[in-house]
Amino acid sequence: MELICPAGTPAAFREAVDAGADAVYCGFRDETNARNFPGLNFSREELREAIAYAHARGVETFVALNTFMRAGDEEIWYRAAADAVALGADALILADFGLMAHVAERYPEQRLHVSVQASASNPEAIGFLVEAFNAKRVVLPRTLTVADIARIGKRIPCEMEVFVFGGLCVMAEGRCSLSSYATGKSPNMNGVCSPASHVHYRKDGRDMVSELGDFTINRFPAGEAAGYPTLCKGRFDIADSHAYAFEDPVSLDAMGEIDALRAAGVSALKIEGRQRGKAYVADVVSTLRKALDATPAERERLLARMHGMSEGQKTTTGAYEKRWR
Amino acid sequence: MRIPTLYALPLDVMPVALIERAASLLFKRLLVTHPGLFDRLGEFRERRFVFAPVDLPLVFKVEPEKKALSVCRKPQDFEADARIEAPLFLLLALLEGRCDADALFFSRDLTVTGDMEAMLAMRNALDDSNIDLPRDLSRMTGPLAPLFARAGNSLRRRALGEETAAWN
Amino acid sequence: MKRRPELTLGPVYFLWDGPRWRDFHFRIADEAPVERVVIGETVCSKRQHFIEPHLAEVIERLERAGKTVILSSLALVTLEREGRQIRELAEERDHLVEANDLSALGLFAGHAHTVGPLVNVYNGATARLLAARGATRICLPPELPFTSVEKIAADAPDVALEVFAFGRTPLAISARCAHARSKGKIKDNCLFVCGDDPDGLTVKTLDRQPFLSLNGVQTLSHTCQTLLGDLPDLVDAGISSFRLSPQTCDMVAVARLYRDVLDGKRDGADALASLADIYPDAPFSNGFHHAREGAAFIARSRNASG
Numbered sequence: 001m002e003l004i005c006p007a008g009t010p011a012a013f014r015e016a017v018d019a020g021a022d023a024v025y026c027g028f029r030d031e032t033n034a035r036n037f038p039g040l041n042f043s044r045e046e047l048r049e050a051i052a053y054a055h056a057r058g059v060e061t062f063v064a065l066n067t068f069m070r071a072g073d074e075e076i077w078y079r080a081a082a083d084a085v086a087l088g089a090d091a092l093i094l095a096d097f098g099l100m101a102h103v104a105e106r107y108p109e110q111r112l113h114v115s116v117q118a119s120a121s122n123p124e125a126i127g128f129l130v131e132a133f134n135a136k137r138v139v140l141p142r143t144l145t146v147a148d149i150a151r152i153g154k155r156i157p158c159e160m161e162v163f164v165f166g167g168l169c170v171m172a173e174g175r176c177s178l179s180s181y182a183t184g185k186s187p188n189m190n191g192v193c194s195p196a197s198h199v200h201y202r203k204d205g206r207d208m209v210s211e212l213g214d215f216t217i218n219r220f221p222a223g224e225a226a227g228y229p230t231l232c233k234g235r236f237d238i239a240d241s242h243a244y245a246f247e248d249p250v251s252l253d254a255m256g257e258i259d260a261l262r263a264a265g266v267s268a269l270k271i272e273g274r275q276r277g278k279a280y281v282a283d284v285v286s287t288l289r290k291a292l293d294a295t296p297a298e299r300e301r302l303l304a305r306m307h308g309m310s311e312g313q314k315t316t317t318g319a320y321e322k323r324w325r
Numbered sequence: 326m327r328i329p330t331l332y333a334l335p336l337d338v339m340p341v342a343l344i345e346r347a348a349s350l351l352f353k354r355l356l357v358t359h360p361g362l363f364d365r366l367g368e369f370r371e372r373r374f375v376f377a378p379v380d381l382p383l384v385f386k387v388e389p390e391k392k393a394l395s396v397c398r399k400p401q402d403f404e405a406d407a408r409i410e411a412p413l414f415l416l417l418a419l420l421e422g423r424c425d426a427d428a429l430f431f432s433r434d435l436t437v438t439g440d441m442e443a444m445l446a447m448r449n450a451l452d453d454s455n456i457d458l459p460r461d462l463s464r465m466t467g468p469l470a471p472l473f474a475r476a477g478n479s480l481r482r483r484a485l486g487e488e489t490a491a492w493n
Numbered sequence: 494m495k496r497r498p499e500l501t502l503g504p505v506y507f508l509w510d511g512p513r514w515r516d517f518h519f520r521i522a523d524e525a526p527v528e529r530v531v532i533g534e535t536v537c538s539k540r541q542h543f544i545e546p547h548l549a550e551v552i553e554r555l556e557r558a559g560k561t562v563i564l565s566s567l568a569l570v571t572l573e574r575e576g577r578q579i580r581e582l583a584e585e586r587d588h589l590v591e592a593n594d595l596s597a598l599g600l601f602a603g604h605a606h607t608v609g610p611l612v613n614v615y616n617g618a619t620a621r622l623l624a625a626r627g628a629t630r631i632c633l634p635p636e637l638p639f640t641s642v643e644k645i646a647a648d649a650p651d652v653a654l655e656v657f658a659f660g661r662t663p664l665a666i667s668a669r670c671a672h673a674r675s676k677g678k679i680k681d682n683c684l685f686v687c688g689d690d691p692d693g694l695t696v697k698t699l700d701r702q703p704f705l706s707l708n709g710v711q712t713l714s715h716t717c718q719t720l721l722g723d724l725p726d727l728v729d730a731g732i733s734s735f736r737l738s739p740q741t742c743d744m745v746a747v748a749r750l751y752r753d754v755l756d757g758k759r760d761g762a763d764a765l766a767s768l769a770d771i772y773p774d775a776p777f778s779n780g781f782h783h784a785r786e787g788a789a790f791i792a793r794s795r796n797a798s799g
Contacts, residue, residue: 009449
């Protein structure tokens with residue numbers, strides 16, 4: 001199985017390549033991708049250099065254009081697709097049907113991957129995307145069990161890529177407006193979830209309070225591990241009891257499932273984290289590379305210390321395990 | 326031979342002006358070695374960033390647009406747009422992109438307040454910059470150069486040692 | 494001249510017991526000035542059996558009253574039996590069907606169908622693509638600002654467009670059931686606790702500020718999106734129908750109010766005051782429409798235009 005690794009900066013890109021990625025995915029420095037964060041991502045020139053660096057080492061580059069085109073400004077996305085194709089991207093990762101149709105028509109030779117943001121969660125949906133846009137690979141939503149994936153694998157005419165490590169969307173990806181409900185900015189439209197522009201951290205006594213827009217998202221007592229200020233991992237009050245309504249601050253680690261995922265027909269394992277530092281990329285990619293080739297017992301030992309890199313310093317197998325639901 | 330480190334310096338009594346001069350020299354040196362250091366900041370170049378090591382009696386303010394670094398001694402403080410607090414070795418490790426800021430935030434080793442966009446842009450700018458303190462500082466000239474080079478190496482060892490420990 | 498704008502009653506997102514669901518639709522059939530009614534479980538396939546015994550009589554009553562009945566598909570399709578339901582709906586020829594996920598878009602292609610607000614249509618290119626595959630009406634996602642709605646309408650003139658104009662806004666859907674979790678259950682053994690909250694279960698912030706509303710695997714806004722004051726602009730932009738999403742309030746009164754404003758019989762601001770009496774449980778919002786945070790409500794002065 002291929003290891004697909006994140007890069008938010010050219011430095012992280014090189015770390016990912018050097019640490020053993022089979023492919024690195026990245027995006028342009030604008031709203032055409034779902035990690036449109038300040039100071040992150042690639043200029044055209046940086047992408048050109050990155051692709052050359054990767055190709056020289058036999059590594060592929062996937063360019064994420066996985067937001068939804070803003071009506072009237074479609075040209076921004078079309079130009080990004082044209083540039084990514086011209087720069088030699090090995091695949092484009094797309095979510096918007098309009099953009100998929102455009103790419104399939106203009107660049108029929110270009111390899112098209114379906115982003116997790118498209119929310120293709122079943123064989124019929126994937127069949128639709130293959131038939132309509134000649135998609136070659138689909139990144140499956142983090143809402144499926146391993147058994148679901150195995151069942152889907154038998155019935156679809158394209159490759160499957162699944163997330164195994166990093167940030168975990170609790171909601172079906174690409175179908176969540178929680179962020180824009182609180183801030184006006186969403187993953188689909190702006191490429192941001194809980195944008196930094198609307199995040200505030202406040203000390204209240206010994207607690208750290210995180211706020212998103214006008215809403216309190218969490219309150220961490222001193223010493224308690226923290227998470228991102230995303231709504232789906234916030235602590236709320238339901239019927240007078242305080243709890244994580246959707247999910248704890250936690251990250252995905254499904255490396256324990258890789259044998260089952262391989263058996264299910266998965267072609268590629270994806271690591272989340274384009275917003276993370278190059279140290280994270282280097283550490284996670286090299287560790288997962290080793291784990292892929294290790295025995296299950298060794299694998300467990302290799303992965304044990306990865307908890308420290310995770311939100312809330314905890315990991316979960318998420319939806320891959322049926323009980324999570 | 327005992328390796329001199331910033332921790333061993335008498336920072337409590339040294340004149341702030343002297344510390345500021347030395348720190349500014351370092352800062353200027355980094356800007357010469359990494360001229361594109363603040364390119365990724367974009368519109369956030371004009372913000373004021375405060376770095377407050379929790380284990381030093383000092384507070385540092387960086388103003389990218391002015392290419393200026395200022396120092397004051399606690400409990401004095403700077404007004405800033407964005408502020409980050411952590412032990413010095415972690416701040417330096419972040420400067421070099423040797424540890425992941427999000428992981429340090431999750432483990433509560435690092436505290437950020439103020440303008441999070443500006444802080445994120447700064448983090449990403451530093452992360453992409455390939456700063457290597459021992460290497461960059463060893464290229465410094467002048468009477469303080471050997472001291473800086475040794476301090477850089479010592480901090481590196483300390484940072485890497487503690488960082489690995491924290492993740493195990 | 495533009496056609497008279499119409500009203501669509503969306504599917505009941507909440508779990509109402511069978512008789513309540515039936516009686517609600519009977520009254521809609523008899524009294525509500527809506528042109529079409531979307532029915533069928535949309536949120537959670539486990540709930541299907543609550544309404545199934547009453548489907549035929551509800552359809553019959555609505556059609557007898559002259560309403561167009563549209564059968565809704567599930568929003569999140571992962572299980573084998575859920576996939577089977579979509580395939581069965583795709584064979585339906587007596588009624589229009591509404592697609593709420595990608596599998597439905599794929600399977601409904603080639604036959605006239607509508608597209609619900611849970612499908613990502615953010616631009617004219619996508620709207621045209623879906624229209625070419627058989628979509629005759631698309632209810633745009635609630636998250637869209639007016640600027641986008643206007644451009645899509647201009648860019649895709651051949652497909653009828655609808656806007657989500659009343660109701661708690663559907664914000665997210667998950668494989669995991671937060672509603673069951675909040676009551677100490679898991680999805681597979683939920684005992685249908687979502688049925689205890691027919692208008693949603695309020696999620697407050699730690700500062701006790703009402704924020705979201707749980708409905709099984711779906712998360713809705715606490716606020717009620719209401720575009721009463723924004724209808725004239727939307728009609729001018731070419732929006733041909735407005736969706737009213739059922740809440741536990743008097744939906745007949747809601748429909749009458751929207752009808753009156755669309756007919757120019759009542760002014761938007763004045764109607765808004767009446768709406769607050771009809772549905773006092775949720776504050777209003779229209780922030781998405783104004784490209785602001787969805788929870789916001791932007792009041793407009795009477796003489797403002799555009």
